[in-house]
Amino acid sequence: MKRTLFLVEVAIFAAFALLLDLIPFLSFKIWAQGGSISFAMIPIFIVAFRWGLKGGLLAGFLWGVLQVAVGTGYILHPLQGFIDYAIAFTVLGFAGVFSGKIKQTVQEGNSKQYLLYISLGVFIGSALRFIAHFIAGVVFFESAVQGMNVWIYSFLYNGSYILPSFVLSAILVFFLFHKQPRTLLRLTT
Numbered sequence: 001m002k003r004t005l006f007l008v009e010v011a012i013f014a015a016f017a018l019l020l021d022l023i024p025f026l027s028f029k030i031w032a033q034g035g036s037i038s039f040a041m042i043p044i045f046i047v048a049f050r051w052g053l054k055g056g057l058l059a060g061f062l063w064g065v066l067q068v069a070v071g072t073g074y075i076l077h078p079l080q081g082f083i084d085y086a087i088a089f090t091v092l093g094f095a096g097v098f099s100g101k102i103k104q105t106v107q108e109g110n111s112k113q114y115l116l117y118i119s120l121g122v123f124i125g126s127a128l129r130f131i132a133h134f135i136a137g138v139v140f141f142e143s144a145v146q147g148m149n150v151w152i153y154s155f156l157y158n159g160s161y162i163l164p165s166f167v168l169s170a171i172l173v174f175f176l177f178h179k180q181p182r183t184l185l186r187l188t189t
Helices: 002-022 042-069 079-106 112-138 150-179 181-184
Strands: 027-029 037-038
Touching: 002 037, 002 042, 037 150, 042 079, 042 112, 042 150, 042 181, 079 112, 079 181, 112 150, 150 181
Parallel strands: none
Antiparallel strands: 027 037
């Protein structure tokens, strides 16, 4: 039963992430080649904090695959597509390394501590996603630069949507966990 619940939740939250990314008023597209400020990372972080590393990584991977499957992915080269969609969205799930600490501090009622762990988890997932997109940008999008250093271009391009998405996600995930901690973490007591 627990395995079935795990698989169902991972699939539903990955699909919810895709949906949040596709709804125009919930996702501010800032670049034609991809990149948006949206609520879409939030379901992946929730899965990561509910189910740990395994759940987060799987949900992130599914979200990346779904983007390619529905045609919203911007792929110039198979390796770039793999880095920008399979790797970049999977690594969001590394937020799940803080799952145990978040559950423990929520049960203790220590909101400052679980704010810290939620923020760290969201930061790590967002930073790893940024690194993947940054590498793909440097290697595969050099032709888009037009006179600018490709390293600076990729840093600014990817940072322009990852940083605001990180801040938005950290605030909203904390708020959700603060208002409904037992529901979001599957706590029984």
